[in-house]
Amino acid sequence: MERLEIxxxxxxxLIISRDQxxxxxVRIKTRLYYKQQKFNLLREESEGFAKTITELNQNFSITKLNSQQLYDRLMALIG
Incomplete structure (x- = not known):
């Protein structure tokens, strides 16, 4: 398929003016390039949320975690 010159x-x-x-x-190309794709992380990546909730709800008195260790574990889960 070929395109006609401006x-x-x-x-x-077929167009009003070259400048317009x-x-x-340019506006269309910019909008297509910079448009953020939306998706539902809870639906598509539920195992990550499950691991995070499990980590937050475990009994910390048994594991003796401090806040920095918990933060490090959560960052490892999140990536």
Whole structure:
């Protein structure tokens, strides 16, 4: 599939002006490039949440963890 040059599109009155076309083209490309993809971590990566909740709800008096050790464990789980 071939594309027509901007001059040809303007000559055929398919676009209003070259400048306006370029401006819209840049906006569309920028929006597509920088748009953040949204996804539900709880649904897609539930095992990570389960491990984190388990780590937070365990009995700390048995394991004798201090806050720094807990933080290190959570950071290891999160990645």
């Amino acid at each position: 001059d040809t599109l303007e000559y055929l009155d 076309f370029n401006q819209k083209y």
